[in-house]
Amino acid sequence: MAINLQKGQRISLTKESPGLTQVMCGLGWDVQQGGGLFGLFKNTPDFDLDASIICLSQGDRFVNKQDLVYYANLRHASGAIVHLGDNLTGEGQGDDEQILVNLAKIPNSIVKLVFTVNIYKCRERKQDFGQVKNAFVRLVNSKNQQEVARYNLSGSEYQGMTGLILAELERREQDWGMTAVGKGINVDGLGELVALYQRSR
Template identity: 65%
Template structure:
């Protein structure tokens, strides 16, 4: 049975899924019905919410080093082949995962110590959109070998009002094993580029 993580909680993937080598990270969200009161006041539901998931690969100093270490809709695969983004969902419509990212843990280069899973709203300022208008956001990890969900982290509440980006979770090396941390930190950024700058 999958573990439902709380914000700040950490688990060992090696213990929860012994022998784990390949996993799928699924991210999903729904758009709240218009009610006004977001960062930009009343908002229109006529414009789709294009949320973009990304993975920022960091070294032991929490630095991204180069653009190739950012996996997103314009760079769908890491040069090592260890991380593959399955593509951009432009609307978030439908149930289940809106975007999926595949990770082969045993292929991740030794210089990469941490994978940061993020989501940001595309064209957030122009569209006057923020995470206060998003509901049911989640991130989940699935063991590809048996299709079993290992862990899930559901984000809820209005603490993300005014935020335009989200650091959802981290997968990181610790004492020769991989662990996952539920982060859930909202950030105010105008696009992925600004979010990545925090790791420059």
């Protein structure tokens, strides 16, 4: 049975799902009409959310541009992380975007995977996460398709935010753990989001 995580909660994947090595991270959301950063939008046909993984080294630092897996770089050089493609609308049931992760193949230099979502051209289109509802991130065992953990985000606290740090997978010795983060940030695109991990934090 999947664990429903609360904001800030961490679980051990090794403990909760022994032998887990291959996971699918599914991210989903719905776009509601109206609201937004400027309160002017009635329709949002071009509301495009982009899911990404930022791979961090010791000290939570992003040091290599190849360690960013997103719509323009769908596969990590190690083959350990594969993004299955960009959903431009958020329409439909279930996962809007999926990312496959082989924990056993992740290079030792990478100790944390940060799962993020940002709004493409958010300032130009005057859009923010106040227009997003039912956002979630879930982790599924790829071998048996069983959901291991899920984190459902509350949309009310993200008004005016244009990026979300959803969750983290962190390696501690031989144990991988998942932490529900749910932190909203105000950034103009993925570049500014990644920059948060390129300087001292």
